[in-house]
Amino acid sequence: MHLLYLDDAGSAHNPAEEYLVLGGVSVFEAQAYWFTQELDKLATTICPSDPHGVEFHASEIFSRRKHPWKDMTREEAQGVIKAVLAVARNSFDTARFFACAIHKSSFPGRDPMEVAFEDLCSRFDRYLARLRGDGDRQRGLLILDESAHETTLQRMALEFRTLGTKWGVVRNLAETPLFVNSRASRLVQVADHIAYAVFRRYNACDARYFDVIASRFDSSDGVVHGLAHKQLVDPSCMCPACMSRRVGRPTA
Numbered sequence: 060m061h062l063l064y065l066d067d068a069g070s071a072h073n074p075a076e077e078y079l080v081l082g083g084v085s086v087f088e089a090q091a092y093w094f095t096q097e098l099d100k101l102a103t104t105i106c107p108s109d110p111h112g113v114e115f116h117a118s119e120i121f122s123r124r125k126h127p128w129k130d131m132t133r134e135e136a137q138g139v140i141k142a143v144l145a146v147a148r149n150s151f152d153t154a155r156f157f158a159c160a161i162h163k164s165s166f167p168g169r170d171p172m173e174v175a176f177e178d179l180c181s182r183f184d185r186y187l188a189r190l191r192g193d194g195d196r197q198r199g200l201l202i203l204d205e206s207a208h209e210t211t212l213q214r215m216a217l218e219f220r221t222l223g224t225k226w227g228v229v230r231n232l233a234e235t236p237l238f239v240n241s242r243a244s245r246l247v248q249v250a251d252h253i254a255y256a257v258f259r260r261y262n263a264c265d266a267r268y269f270d271v272i273a274s275r276f277d278s279s280d281g282v283v284h285g286l287a288h289k290q291l292v293d294p295s296c297m298c299p300a301c302m303s304r305r306v307g308r309p310t311a
């Protein structure tokens with residue numbers, strides 16, 4: 060089974076933010092333990108007496124308001140976010156990153172989370188279809204943070220069977236997404252960091268975190284399929300997602 064851990068960054072309703080991002084990482088089930096071990100090791104360097112109490116939540120680390128982040132310098136805290144992303148970047152070749160950045164005002168009247176979730180489900184489904192073409196017949200399962208404050212995401216997950224049929228993505232995906240507690244899942248924490256890195260890239264033009272993982276988004280035939288920049292404001296956008304679609308020559 061291929062597991063796609065997803066989390067969101069930015070808010071659908073905050074007018075101060077231009078973007079909403081849904082993103083995460085697909086891993087083969089047997090690889091999940093490695094991520095837990097590596098992030099536990101990193102947590103031990105931050106809080107040796109209670110590494111399991113350290114939850115990596117990128118926006119909290121960045122804002123440095125809570126323990127153990129409030130005792131860090133800005134550079135130290137930003138270094139932790141990069142270290143989490145580096146663990147993900149240096150993981151298995153078969154771990155694939157996915158993210159969808161929605162420019163909210165390009166989709167008036169639509170719920171940006173719904174646009175992002177539909178887009179990511181179909182990206183993951185197409186990725187699994189490609190693996191099937193190479194003989195890998197494993198199915199995919201979506202795993203979401205249960206505290207996802209976006210009720211839209213929870214509603215869509217509950218209606219996934221109906222929506223998946225409508226979107227045409229039930230072929231390769233298990234029919235019900237799972238919700239897990241981010242405190243207990245290091246992979247949801249990795250997904251949180253990937254979503255945050257993409258959010259900073261698009262919402263704040265801050266590519267420091269995105270650059271750590273930019274090479275790891277799912278791609279084939281020169282197109283970065285794993286990263287989508289959904290916007291109607293800049294037809295000549297030079298981001299890797301937009302650029303690869305303009306110059307890529309997909310064969311299928």
Ligand SMILES: [Zn+2]
Pocket residue numbers: 288296297298299300301302
């Ligand atoms: Zn772009």
